[in-house]
Each structure stands twice: as structure tokens, then as C-alpha cells.
Amino acid sequence: MAIALAASQDHIATVFDSADSFVIINAGTPEMQKIESLPPGLSAMQVIKILRDFRITVLLCGAISGFSQQMIEGADILVIPFLKGELKDVAAGFFANQLGDPSFFLPGCRGWWQRMATEKGWEEAPSCTERLRIQRRRGRS
């Protein structure tokens, strides 16, 4: 399993569509391993192709449109949107199951995230183990 962070320089890109790179972390070696630069103006489908090529199963990103999120989730990539902060902090928060901390959410977006979590059947705020379990189950099916 690998996760990708949609980045703008050293922080999560405020808007997913304007990310300048993906920082990719492979599970088991939680270090930022690969930076894939993104030329501006890529379509959602081109972005999905890049994520698929790197076998990404979880995407951590900032504000994302419902359309892009549906497209990416349609490719069986779990999207955790509306995050903010420096890349290393967000990655550490993900692996420590602490993304529920309000400091990781863009202003005004925590309520949206909670509704989504309820809809998707996640019990609480983002939980790394829950998502890992989902991804493992996906991997087997």
C-alpha cells in the first residue's frame, strides 16, 4: 500500500487541482520516498493514471471538488480531503491516527468531513488503521 499527499512546496496544496507534486509514502517505510512533479492543467483522469501507476491506495489532500473526489474514489483510491498543514506533520498525523485533530482541517471543513465519515461508515475522525484495514480488504477482493 502507498499513500500520496497532494503537495504545494512543503505543505498540503490548499486546492487539490493546483498541487505541484505528489509526495508518495510506501507503508512499512513511512518516509517520504518519491516526489512526482505535476505539470499544471492536468485533467482528473491524468492524475488518476499517475496515482494508479504508483499503486496509490490513499490520497491525502486539501480542498477537492466533489467531481474529482468521485473520479478518484471510482478508481478505488480512498480520498481524505480538506486537510492542511506541512507534509511531514500530516503524514505523521496519518500514521499516528491523529488526523482527527482540528489543526489538520481547513477552516469550515471539519463538519463536512464528519458527514463524509458517517456516510462512509468510519466511526470517528480519520483513523489510519481503519483505512489500512479497508485497503487490505480491497486488496484481497
Next chain:
Amino acid sequence: MHIRIDTILDSIADGVFTVDHDWRITSFNRAAEEITGVSREEAVGQSCREVLKADVCDRQCVLRYTKETGREVINRTVYIINAKGRRLPVSISTALLKDETGEVIGAVETFRNISREADLRKKLEGKYTFQDIISKSHKMQDLFDLLPDVAASTSTVLLQGESGTGKELVARAIHQLSTRKNRSFVAVNCAALPDALLEAELFGYKAGAFTDAKKDKPGRFKLADRGTIFLDEIGDTSPAMQVRLLRVLQEKTYEPLGGVESIRHDARIITASNRDLQELVREGKFREDLYYRINVLKLVLPPLRERMTDIPLLVDHFIRMFNALQNKTLQGVDSEALACLMAYDYPGNIRELENIIERAFILCKSEMIKKYDLPEFLRSEAEGKQAATQEQPSSLREIEAAFLVNALKKNQWHRAQTARELGIHKSTLFRRIKSLGISIPSKPDMQ
């Protein structure tokens, strides 16, 4: 004085916020709250890019430009993502913020939601992109994957799908994704005209070709030069017209009525039919050679009943569209009405759903469309299905659970088969079954 300024700002229809030298928001008016979905309490003190969430914030901050150059920016269109995940076009203007001594103390940005204008313009101009095709079903996602490659090629495309499944929308999306997007997209319904008229319409005519032909008239192929021509309902053309179309496809030339010279065309041809053309070929009603000519790239559009998970998205889309067209502010459909909409099979597909929502807009007297704003046949069908389950869902989760149980029962509790029918990935179905607490009966109980 502060109270007065706030009151004045709150009475303005445009969003207004101010920032200090560290890009922290110092004031945020009511319209800004409405457009961004972020409350004043949450916004003040935060970084402006995190609150506005515009596509230009990280790379080409407009406020930064104004602060660094002292120049105002007026009515620049950018896109923001609001707190509900909606991408909205806004028109922004910026200026320096100065105190009474003239010293710069920050900057001010005003912004106006122009999504209504953008939606109306799109509707009028018909410039739909594949982003306008609303779906999260796997069947449609597979189709989306193919669209860029289809658009990049010059081959003829055949779109097959029931009436109302969005064939023209997909054709327009292919055109918009292609290098021909700045040229014309010309749509012709081949079933709407008798042969002689269709020929004149497609290929044009010369002056004197018939009694009333006083001057030359260009045909649709001419109008679509270096663009795209969309031949809808090609399965309904006569054998004689099929021969003419075959020649146009094979030789890339046509002759206007009354003309003696062949004209070469450079139009990308996209065809569509709601009938099974292969079956028509077998029945001898459609030319086999023409079928193979147009069937270079075939895309099959699933009917709405095979992508029921898209109904809430489509309903939301139509509500926004009719809000813009009819200048209303309906918020959505209530859970009972949504249950009715989810229980119907939609033989007329998306067009039928659109008509149902349009009708509800006329009848609806509140902010939410209710069950009784929907047509009688739809209510009675839903009531019939609910009576069978003896349960009245009261929340979106219950509606989804009831919907999944019905689908599973229909497929003898076979999950992979159910997932296929619903157009979702089987792992998604497994996850929903677990999260909604649906229990699958053991094999002897299944029926």
C-alpha cells in the same frame, strides 16, 4: 465605527474580506460566509488561502500581487472549492487596505459567485465538458477512462445507449476534449427529417437545385469543417441515406444537392443510436459495411437503472440547474422524496429524471422538494415497494440500506452480481453492507 463598517459590509451582496500583513483574515462579511461556507468565527485569524480555497492561492496569489505591486486586480475569474466540496467560479477584485494616514495595513478582496451565470452560459452555448457528466458509477468511470484517448483519435465513434442516457453530452465532451474544440460541434438528428430534407441539411444545396433554392446553402458537414459532426439516431436512416453516408465516410467527400463537384470534408464524425445496430444488421435493416465503418470506437452508455447510485448526484445537479434557470433557491429533496426517486426504474433515463425534477420545481411550495411534489405514478411505485418491505426509511442511511437489500434480494444475495448490476466495485458494496449493518442470510435461508 467598527459596528457600522461591519453592518455596511454585511449588507453587500459580494463577499468581502480583509487581511493583515501576514495574510491573516481580519474581517469577513456575511456574503463571504455564504459563498465559502466558512463562518466568520472560523475564518477570522486564519490564513486567507485556507479560507478562500481558490485555485490561484498557492501559485498565483492575487492579493500578494496587489500587495507587492500596489496594483488592483478587477473582476478576475477564479475557481474556489466551498466547504461542501462544490467548485464555484467567482469573480474577484483586490485592492490595498490603508489607514487614515495612508499607510498600507493590509489588503482587501471582494468576490462574487458567478456560478449561475456560468451555468446559464454553458446551457446556452452547449459547451459541456466531461466534468459535466455526473456519475460515480463504475460503468461510467470506465467510460471516462476511455474519453481522452477517444478524443485524441480521429476515428469515427459510435455511441450506443437507450434514449436519455446522455449520448449527445458524451459526444460534446469528446469534442471539448479534442484538438477540434475551438471549431464547431454540429448535431443532427437523422430520425427527425425525411430523406430529401436530411440530404439537403447534411450536404447543403446549390442555387437552382430545386424550385425554391434561390442561392447556395451550406450543409452541416460544411458547418462542421475542422470540427465535429454528431449524427444522432443513425439507425433510423433509410437504406438510400445509408449509401450516401457510407460514401462520405469512405471517401471523405460529398456532393451538395444540384452540385457537380465533390467537396472534401474534414469533420470528426460521432454517431449514436438507441437501437442495437448489430441486430439491425442481422435483420437486414442497416448496411453491414456502414456499421463497420462507424463502429471503429464503440462506447456503450448504461441506462440509469444500472447506475442508481448516481440519482442523488443527478438530483442535486438538476436542482442547481433549475435554481439558476428559474431564479429559485430550492435546497434539495427530502428523504421521503429521495426514496421515491430511488425506487423507480426510469425507462426514459436521465431525461425522465430531469423532467420529474422540473415538474417538482413548478409544484414545490417550500425549500425542499417533497414526496407530494413528485408525479403520482412515481409515488405509487415507491409505496408499492415500501409496502413489500413493510418499512418506511427515515434517513439517508436507511434509504441506502433498503435499496441495497432490494438489489441483493433481486440477485439472490449474490454480492458480486449485485455490485455489477449497481455499477459499483464489489469491494465498495462489501464495505457498504458492513457499514450499514446488512446481514446476508446463510445459504439455506436465501431466496
